[in-house]
Amino acid sequence: EDKVVQSPLSLVVHEGDTVTLNCSYEVTNFRSLLWYKQEKKAPTFLFMLTSSGIEKKSGRLSSILDKKELSSILNITATQTGDSAIYLCAVGVGGYSTLTFGKGTMLLVSP
Amino acid sequence: EAGVAQSPRYKIIEKRQSVAFWCNPISGHATLYWYQQILGQGPKLLIQFQNNGVVDDSQLPKDRFSAERLKGVDSTLKIQPAKLEDSAVYLCASSLAGTSLETQYFGPGTRLLVL
Numbered sequence: 001e002d003k004v005v006q007s008p009l010s011l012v013v014h015e016g017d018t019v020t021l022n023c024s025y026e027v028t029n030f031r032s033l034l035w036y037k038q039e040k041k042a043p044t045f046l047f048m049l050t051s052s053g054i055e056k057k058s059g060r061l062s063s064i065l066d067k068k069e070l071s072s073i074l075n076i077t078a079t080q081t082g083d084s085a086i087y088l089c090a091v092g093v094g095g096y097s098t099l100t101f102g103k104g105t106m107l108l109v110s111p
Numbered sequence: 112e113a114g115v116a117q118s119p120r121y122k123i124i125e126k127r128q129s130v131a132f133w134c135n136p137i138s139g140h141a142t143l144y145w146y147q148q149i150l151g152q153g154p155k156l157l158i159q160f161q162n163n164g165v166v167d168d169s170q171l172p173k174d175r176f177s178a179e180r181l182k183g184v185d186s187t188l189k190i191q192p193a194k195l196e197d198s199a200v201y202l203c204a205s206s207l208a209g210t211s212l213e214t215q216y217f218g219p220g221t222r223l224l225v226l
Contacts (some may be wrong), residue, residue, distance in 0.1 A: 004153070031212060033217075034214070040220070041200060041219050042202070042218060042220055043154070043202070044217070045214050045215075045216065048212075048214060088153055090153070097159075097206055097212075097213050097215060098156060098159065098167060099154075099215060101153030101154050101155070101157075103151065103152055103153050104152075107214045
C-alpha cells in the first residue's frame with residue numbers, strides 16, 4: 001500500500017522564523033511529488049517535483065526532492081502570519097495522476 | 112480562468128438520509144476527481160473520471176456512494192444512506208488530461224455533517 005508520511009504534524013513559530021516541513025514516501029511507480037497549501041478548505045497548488053525537476057523555488061518558499069532518500073522538504077523563510085495553514089504533501093503514482101496524500105502539517109505563525 | 116465550482120458549500124443531514132454534491136471542473140479539463148477529507152487527515156481519493164469513464168473507484172464505498180459524469184463535464188457524488196462517519200469535506204478536483212505529471216486543481220469543497 002502506498003504511504004506518505006509528513007512531519008511534524010503541527011508546528012508553531014514566530015513571524016520571521018524559517019521552517020522546514022518534511023515528507024517521506026513509500027510508493028510503487030513514483031512519478032511526482034506535490035506540495036499544497038490548505039487554508040480553510042481548498043488545497044492550493046505550490047510545487048510539483050519530478051525526476052527531471054528536483055528543486056523548485058517561489059519567493060520565500062522552496063522545495064527539494066531527494067529520490068535516494070524518498071523524501072522532500074518544504075522550506076519557508078521569513079514566515080508571515082499569512083503562511084499559517086495546513087501544508088499537504090501528495091505523491092503521484094503510475095500513468096494516471098492518482099495522488100496519495102499525507103496527513104498534512106499544520107503551521108501556525110504567531111505575530 | 113474560472114476555477115473548480117462545487118455546491119453546496121455546507122450540508123447538514125441526519126443519518127440514513129441521502130445527499131448529493133455537484134462539481135463543475137475547469138473548462139477543458141478531461142479528468143475529474145472526488146476526494147473525501149476527514150478532519151485531521153489528508154484527502155483520500157474516492158473516484159477518478161477520465162471524460163465520462165471511471166478510471167479508479169477502488170476506494171469508493173459502493174454500497175452507499177455513487178458518482179456520475181454523464182456528459183464528461185460536470186459530476187455529481189451521492190451518498191445514500193449517509194452514516195455518521197461520512198462527516199467530512201468532499202473535495203472535487205480536475206486536471207487537464209489525467210497524467211501523473213499534471214497539477215490537480217481543487218474546488219472549495221462541501222462540508223458535510225451527518226447527525
